[in-house]
Amino acid sequence: MYSRQSGKALFPFIITLLLIFSVYLYLPSSHGEQTDFSKMSTQVSAHTVTSQENAVMIEAIGSARANQAIYIKSAQNDYVTDIYFKDGDLVSKGQKLVQLQSKQEQLAVKELSINLQEEKRQLNRLTELSRSQSTAKSLLEEQLSRVDATKAQLESATVKLNEMTITAPFSGLLGKREISVGAYVSNATIITTLDDISIIKVDFKVPEKYLAQLSVGMKVLTQNDAYPDKTFTGKVTHISSRIDFVTRSVEVTASFANKSGLLRPGMLLNTALELSSNQALMVPEKAVIPLQDKHFVFQIKDGIANRIEVHVASRNNGWVAIDEGLTDGQQIVTEGLIKIRSGSKVSVKG
Known part of the structure; x- marks a missing residue:
């Protein structure tokens, strides 16, 4: 009769047989093909x-600024009669921008011109008389002083008349027009802004440990998020004479030719200064x-x-x-x- 105890005794023996059989199945046959791992490649x-x-670069963040930048204002106080520009115009040096009321200044120049002609006529007459000793030398000198004084007054009036016409002091890009025809402007009134963006300058800081390696003319690359696939190339044009005692860095200025006009003042630029290349x-x-x-x-x-x-x-x-x-x-x-x-x-x- 089969007992429970004899079944328990056979259980370990059966498990052992199964393990031996499993190993036998997975072991390669002595007569079959064996895997040669030495012939396998990774x-x-x-x-x-x-x-x-191989370029050694120093990366930094820089701020862009125009080569020249000013607020256009008037040297004289008067009413605006004509405006010759629009917002954002590209203008040339000497181009007329605004005309102020100048009738009074024109009359002053005309009057002084007539007076100068008369004073010169009197001077010529006294000069002829002095040659024949028919007039005193003091009168001739007095008339000569009058001519010189009238010349100075005419020059002053001419300068004032010219200042009634406001022109661009250099070529560049105008900003927003802040005045209208008929407005009264003074020397404190902002008419517009003018930026020379033909060259964009970028100021950035370099750690002082690189100071000995810095020199004017070094290559600088820069990028802006507005043009992620475009790199602008410039060169170092100025190295500050002072070290910032807080950041222990030196300020470097790089200039970039901006013929395309893509770079604008105020841009945040990622710059890379090339220290060396080989x-x-x-x-x-x-x-x-x-x-x-x-x-x-x-x-x-x-x-x-x-x-x-x-x-x-x-x-x-x-x-x-x-x-x-x-x-x-x-x-x-x-x-x-x-x-x-x-x-x-x-x-x-x-």
Whole structure:
């Protein structure tokens, strides 16, 4: 009769048999094909080493300003009779912008011109008389003084008349018109603004540790969010003579030719100052393996990846400049580094 105790005794034996059978199924047959892992290759991503320009850049935020910027105001007080510009006009140096009422000034110039002619006529008459000693020398000198005084008055009146016509002091872009015809303006009235945007200047700060490397003429790149795919190139035109004792930085000014007119005063610009530039073998930073104080890469040759030591000259924006250990045209592993070791067979994706 089958007992419960004998069943319990057989249970471990059955489990053992099942485990042995399972192992037997998964073990490769001595007569069948076996998997040769030594012939398998690991799939990796690679980069071909090339000689590229290695630029050391200092990035900063700068504010744009116009080459020249003023408020247009009047030197005289009077009523506006004519306005010759519209909002946002591009004007040339000397172009008429506003005409003030100038009838009184015109009459003053005309009157003084007539007076000067009369004084000169009197001077000529006295000069002829003095040659025959028919008049006193003092009268001649007095008349000469009158001529000079009238000339000065005429020049002053002419200047005042010219100031009744307001012109552009330099070429540039006008802002919004702040006055209308018939308005009374004084020397405190803002008529409009004028910005010379043919050149845009950008002020930014550089840490003082780079002061010895700074020089006028250095290359500067800048970008603005309004034009994310466009880079503007300029150069350093001024280096401040003082160090900011709070930020321990020096203010640098770069100038950019703005023929397209895309850059505007007040823009916030991302600038990059190029400290130095040279040709170097550039590799992605992710391909370099740091180990203590050394650096290594996996070089691919004939489908085999071997670890070689390299010397890192500099790093910049995810790229590393290598000056020892590699040559132009060699291929190195960039992805899949943790899956390989020196001597591993590899296949490059793509």
